[in-house]
Amino acid sequence: MSTTTQAPQSPGAPKTARGARTRAKILKAAEDTFGTLGYHRAGVTDITKAAGVAQGTFYTYFTSKEEILRELVMDLGHKLRAHLAAQVIGTSDRLEAEEQGLRAFLQYLSDHPSLYRVLQEAQFVDQAIYQEYYETFARGYTDMLNTATRKGEIRPGNNQHRAWALMGLSHFLALKYALWDQRASEGEHAFDPIVETMSDFLRNGLALNGRDKS
Amino acid sequence: MSTTTQAPQSPGAPKTARGARTRAKILKAAEDTFGTLGYHRAGVTDITKAAGVAQGTFYTYFTSKEEILRELVMDLGHKLRAHLAAQVIGTSDRLEAEEQGLRAFLQYLSDHPSLYRVLQEAQFVDQAIYQEYYETFARGYTDMLNTATRKGEIRPGNNQHRAWALMGLSHFLALKYALWDQRASEGEHAFDPIVETMSDFLRNGLALNGRDKS
DNA sequence: TTAAAATATGACAACCGATTCAGGTTTTAT
DNA sequence: ATAAAACCTGAATCGGTTGTCATATTTTAA
Numbered sequence: 001m002s003t004t005t006q007a008p009q010s011p012g013a014p015k016t017a018r019g020a021r022t023r024a025k026i027l028k029a030a031e032d033t034f035g036t037l038g039y040h041r042a043g044v045t046d047i048t049k050a051a052g053v054a055q056g057t058f059y060t061y062f063t064s065k066e067e068i069l070r071e072l073v074m075d076l077g078h079k080l081r082a083h084l085a086a087q088v089i090g091t092s093d094r095l096e097a098e099e100q101g102l103r104a105f106l107q108y109l110s111d112h113p114s115l116y117r118v119l120q121e122a123q124f125v126d127q128a129i130y131q132e133y134y135e136t137f138a139r140g141y142t143d144m145l146n147t148a149t150r151k152g153e154i155r156p157g158n159n160q161h162r163a164w165a166l167m168g169l170s171h172f173l174a175l176k177y178a179l180w181d182q183r184a185s186e187g188e189h190a191f192d193p194i195v196e197t198m199s200d201f202l203r204n205g206l207a208l209n210g211r212d213k214s
Numbered sequence: 215m216s217t218t219t220q221a222p223q224s225p226g227a228p229k230t231a232r233g234a235r236t237r238a239k240i241l242k243a244a245e246d247t248f249g250t251l252g253y254h255r256a257g258v259t260d261i262t263k264a265a266g267v268a269q270g271t272f273y274t275y276f277t278s279k280e281e282i283l284r285e286l287v288m289d290l291g292h293k294l295r296a297h298l299a300a301q302v303i304g305t306s307d308r309l310e311a312e313e314q315g316l317r318a319f320l321q322y323l324s325d326h327p328s329l330y331r332v333l334q335e336a337q338f339v340d341q342a343i344y345q346e347y348y349e350t351f352a353r354g355y356t357d358m359l360n361t362a363t364r365k366g367e368i369r370p371g372n373n374q375h376r377a378w379a380l381m382g383l384s385h386f387l388a389l390k391y392a393l394w395d396q397r398a399s400e401g402e403h404a405f406d407p408i409v410e411t412m413s414d415f416l417r418n419g420l421a422l423n424g425r426d427k428s
Numbered sequence: 429t430t431a432a433a434a435t436a437t438g439a440c441a442a443c444c445g446a447t448t449c450a451g452g453t454t455t456t457a458t
Numbered sequence: 459a460t461a462a463a464a465c466c467t468g469a470a471t472c473g474g475t476t477g478t479c480a481t482a483t484t485t486t487a488a
């Protein structure tokens with residue numbers, strides 16, 4: 001009900017292998033169903049149908065439709081972050097990491113479009129969890145930028161502002177090129193042109209002064 | 215129903231001064247109601263109550279709850295664009311215009327928070343109109359960047375990619391600093407630090423090479 | 429093997445909100 | 459002044475959804 005609720009937790013975690021399996025099936029089905037139908041159009045019926053269980057079974061593991069959305073947001077967010085972190089190891093400086101990170105993000109959203117919809121809809125079902133998702137992300141991002149500043153890899157500046165700007169930049173590029181322009185996401189190197197444009201932008205900005213392109 | 219519907223238009227535009235007034239009252243009430251309660255939680259009842267008219271009156275001017283949302287998106291989008299255009303005249307080059315534009319955008323969203331919510335929720339009620347909103351915005355933005363490139367005000371590069379990146383940048387900065395951090399939006403020059411950070415970012419990027427700060 | 433604990437079932441109660449409609453009231457135009 | 463058009467009313471309809479419950483099945487553990 002409230003847009004800031006957070007408490008009443010799962011009625012009880014599964015105590016059996018079978019239970020765990022069923023719970024997972026439902027969670028996955030919810031991801032797919034919310035992803036294609038959207039949170040509001042998707043009924044609990046649709047979820048359980050997709051999971052191949054009865055209506056009532058849903059309530060053995062989740063107290064409400066709202067709760068399973070929260071669960072999903074945390075789950076998907078965790079997976080995304082893990083994926084991005086993995087894709088960025090091996091880069092030698094912050095700017096290289098930014099490029100790799102953007103590429104990985106675009107690819108990931110292209111492969112997991114549900115994430116976008118679930119997350120964005122969650123915003124209006126439970127503000128708090130959405131806000132926390134991005135604040136968490138931003139904290140980590142800011143820290144990395146601060147470290148890079150200290151190491152002399154990037155110019156000094158307000159890194160919190162920059163972190164939010166960069167998150168927005170990635171978000172919108174993904175929306176446009178990974179989700180909407182499906183043609184643009186075909187092939188191994190589909191996002192290279194975008195990453196290249198952004199690489200130049202992140203390195204040199206838009207002003208004409210910097211003369212070398214490397 | 216469908217997420218891509220677009221047709222059945224208003225049942226009939228008001229033919230009287232009174233009718234026009236009532237229609238306007240309802241539209242304004244819808245903006246407020248959607249803005250605070252959200253599209254799904256807001257009932258037609260809430261809207262008509264806020265407007266001070268009977269339920270049935272709603273359907274004299276709008277065929278459905280979905281249609282009034284579409285109307286609202288176009289209306290609010292139009293107003294925003296007009297405002298931004300007005301705030302940017304008098305700037306002498308693209309980079310200055312970017313700064314002024316960002317400042318104006320942050321201020322505007324801080325003053326009209328409903329816009330954000332209405333627009334973002336519209337995305338899941340009628341994809342098409344949301345997409346068109348941003349595509350339209352992006353087209354104009356890209357054109358302006360192309361002009362600036364031609365004039366030698368900014369470095370060459372893919373301006374469509376840049377347009378989407380810049381829209382995302384503004385969007386997220388507004389979300390964080392104009393909508394969430396309410397403290398940050400108090401006072402005349404509340405957003406100056408942000409604009410300053412972004413000014414440096416847009417001009418010089420993040421790399422260390424460019425040495426002068428101006 | 430068997431009783432207790434977990435899980436699963438699916439019909440159904442209780443509720444909610446969008447839209448309709450038959451009839452009143454106000455405005456317009458002649 | 460008065461008929462026609464426009465506008466307004468709000469109770470009732472109607473479709474649909476969440477969450478419950480009594481019962482049945484499966485798994486666990488002794």
